[in-house]
Each structure stands twice: as C-alpha cells, then as structure tokens.
Amino acid sequence: MQVSNRLPLWAAAIFLTLTLAGCDEQRSLEPEAGQEAGEAGTDESDAGAAIAASVPDTEIFLADLAWQDSQPTISGLRNITQRVGYDNQPKFMPDGKSLVFSSIRDGKQSDVYRYLIADGQIVPYTQTSESEYSPTPIPGGEGISVVRVEADGTQRLWRFPAANANPVVLFSDVSGVGYHAWLSDSQAAMFIVADPAFLMIADQSDGARRKIAAGIGRSLARIPGDDALAFVNKDDEIAGQVIRYDLGDGSFAELISTPAGSEDFAWSRNGGLFMAEASSLNYWDGHADSQWQEVAGLPDEFAGRITRIDVSNEMDRLAFVAEVQ
Numbered sequence: 001m002q003v004s005n006r007l008p009l010w011a012a013a014i015f016l017t018l019t020l021a022g023c024d025e026q027r028s029l030e031p032e033a034g035q036e037a038g039e040a041g042t043d044e045s046d047a048g049a050a051i052a053a054s055v056p057d058t059e060i061f062l063a064d065l066a067w068q069d070s071q072p073t074i075s076g077l078r079n080i081t082q083r084v085g086y087d088n089q090p091k092f093m094p095d096g097k098s099l100v101f102s103s104i105r106d107g108k109q110s111d112v113y114r115y116l117i118a119d120g121q122i123v124p125y126t127q128t129s130e131s132e133y134s135p136t137p138i139p140g141g142e143g144i145s146v147v148r149v150e151a152d153g154t155q156r157l158w159r160f161p162a163a164n165a166n167p168v169v170l171f172s173d174v175s176g177v178g179y180h181a182w183l184s185d186s187q188a189a190m191f192i193v194a195d196p197a198f199l200m201i202a203d204q205s206d207g208a209r210r211k212i213a214a215g216i217g218r219s220l221a222r223i224p225g226d227d228a229l230a231f232v233n234k235d236d237e238i239a240g241q242v243i244r245y246d247l248g249d250g251s252f253a254e255l256i257s258t259p260a261g262s263e264d265f266a267w268s269r270n271g272g273l274f275m276a277e278a279s280s281l282n283y284w285d286g287h288a289d290s291q292w293q294e295v296a297g298l299p300d301e302f303a304g305r306i307t308r309i310d311v312s313n314e315m316d317r318l319a320f321v322a323e324v325q
Contacts, residue, residue, distance in 0.1 A: 055086045058321050059304070060101055062117070063297070065311065065318045072272070072283050074297035074318055080115055081122075089134050089308055090115075090319040091144075096312040099319055100125055100135040100144055112146060114163065117317070125163045132158070140185035145170065147177050157188065171202045174209065181220035181229070183247065189220045189229050199231060199245075212245060213252075217263035224269045230255070232263045242273065256284055259292060266309040266318075276306035276320070 060081045063074040081087040086104040093099060097117055102110045109131040114123050126132045131149040138145050143161040150156065155177050157170040171177075171188070179191040186204040189212075191197055198214040217232030217240065229245045242255040242265065258265075259277035266274045271286040274295070279302055281295040304322030311318050 055088075055104065056323055057084060058086055058088050058307070059083075059324050060087050060090050060115075060319060060321055061304075062099075062115075062317060062319050065316055067315065070270070070272075070285060071293065072268070072274075072295055072318075074281070074295060077297070077299060077302070079324075080120065080319075086110070088321050090310050090321065091136055092310055092312040092317065092319065094137055094313060096314050096317065099310070100137075102133045102135060109149075112144070112160075123163075126160060126167075127164060128167075134179050136180065136182065138185065139182050145180065145182070145188075147180065155193065157190065170204065171209075174200065174202055179218045179220060181222060183222050183229060189222075189231075191216060191218055191220060201229075213243070219263055219265045221265070221267055224267050224271055226271075230265070230267070230273075232258055232265070234263065242275075256292070264308050266311050268311045268315050269313060270315065274309050274311065274318070276309065278305055279303050279322070281306060281309075281320070 059079050062078055062080050064076040066073050066075065081103070086102075088102050090099045090101040098114050099117070100112055100114050103113050104110045109129065110133055111127055112125040112132050112135045114125045115121075116123065125135070125144070126146070130151065132146040133149070134147045135144045136146070138159065143159060143165070145157055145159050147155055148158040148167070154175050156172065156175050157177050157180055158167045159170055160167045174190065176193045177190050178193045178197065181189045183189055183201065188202055190200045190202060192200050196215040199212040199216045199220070201210045201212055202208065213231065213233070215234050217234050220229065220231050222228070223230050223244065227247045229247060231243055231245065233241045233243050240258045240263065242258060244253045244255050256273070259275050259282055262275050262277055264275065268274065273284045273286065275282050275292070279298070281298060282292040283295050284290060284292050304324040306320050306322050308321040309318065310320075
C-alpha cells in the first residue's frame, strides 16, 4: 500500500492539543457516557434506557461479494433484520458463517444477537440488564468483546467468551469507551468519549495506555497486511481523511479523502477499503494514485443511507447498515 510520507499539519495540531491537555500516557480517563455507546452524553440513571430512546431506526443488509479484475460487485442484497427498531454494528465471525450485531428489542437496552447465514435464524448472544454495543470477534481467542454500558453509565470494554457466558471486564481502568478494534490478541484501539473524542491504544500484556490522536471518527481498524491502524480525522466537517497510524514508528500518513459526510469504513483482506456516500457504496483499492469507485450491484430502488460496513474474512460477503427511507 502506498501512502504519503509527509507529516500533515493536522498531526502537529493533534500533538499540540494532547500536550496542552496534559495527556499522561498512563493516566486513567473517565469521560461522560454517551449515546449509542459513543456519542452525546446523558445524565440518566438508567443509561441503557436513555440510549435506547434516542438511537435511530436502522436495518442490516447482507450481500454476496464477487471480484473481477480486483474490483468488487455485490448481488443478492437482502434485509436480514426487517423490523422497526435499532439493529446495527454488524461484524462477521471469523468462520464467515454468521455475524453478530447490536439490537434493541425491548425498548430498554441493547443486547448482542447472532445471525446464522445458512438458515437466516437470529439467536441471542447476550441477554443482560446492561447494554452491549460494538460486538467484535477477539483475534486468536474465543468469543467477542463489547462496549458495555454499565448500570451507573460507565462504558468499558468487556469480553464474552461464548454466547450467554459470564462476561469479564477488559482494561478495567479505561472508561468512556465508545468504539474499539483489536490490533492483536492483547492490544486494542479505543475511541474515548470526550470533547473532542480521542484515540487510545491499550495493551493487556504490559499495561500500557497511549493516547494517539484527537478529533477522530468512530471507525477503527487494523489495516490488513500492514502493521498499522486506520481511523478518520474529522477536523474537516465536509470531507475528512482516512489516516494510517504506523504501530511501529508512530508516524501518521493521509491515505485518501473520505466520501462527503462519511466516517464508517471496512477493509477487505486484499488491502482495499469500502466506504459509503449516502445510498451508494464505494471502494478504493489501496493505491495512492487511485480514487473511489462506485460498487456495482445495489438495486436501483435502494434509497437507504448506508453507515456501518463489514466484509467477511473470505471476501465473499458484505454487510452494511442503512437508515431505510
């Protein structure tokens, strides 16, 4: 993957902002709890119910993904949730046979559900009195991690070793977690709810806590085949930049401008990147001299605004969230 080697001006601004804020790399932070485990704050004692009342009506769509001349096309698009309410944040499980997602089904709090692709069955993965969001398979291990909104509104990262198993808190000193991505089986990148939101990398093996950048978007992901993390810089409200953060030397590089108004992305294992703009799905092949190309195959009548996206490990399926018109 080719990237710019220059140090962008925003990176210097991030460094200055974190320095002036007195950001100690080992300091524990407790930002305010937020909407959909990551956004607008709330003072409600029942944090899960407060979030449930404010999240959008969304659906999850699943499509078959094919490749020709290194370009993707989709087919067989189907709505796998088909109900009024919040269904969001889909993630394929490593074997590609199912995906997990967050869903509010009782009007009180969010649980994680699992969609079985072979027969279309939806089964509970968590059934708790707390809210669980952002279900994510844990690399090299069993189960999933979630952002859990605890009874007092604290947001931390938890691990469920299996469906309906007893969960275990991860990085217990880090609260205000909105979203996360695994960089290894012990290291996680986390979106921390603050003003502005910032990126923290935490490591279970040595207890390190590093604050990396401020003013970030909610999508975080390790770049396939690269020792690097991707996130979106949201300094520009119109079109931000997808940023590559080198996990080895700590350098930043701009990869490509985001489609207007977009912050959610998904990498495919071949090093390509998917993002959406309104109701169109776009793909970038990862080369510095390339631009976004619209992905063919969405039905002409599809009119939903696409947000979260995920691609299976085998690159044969794609899931996305849409607010259906």
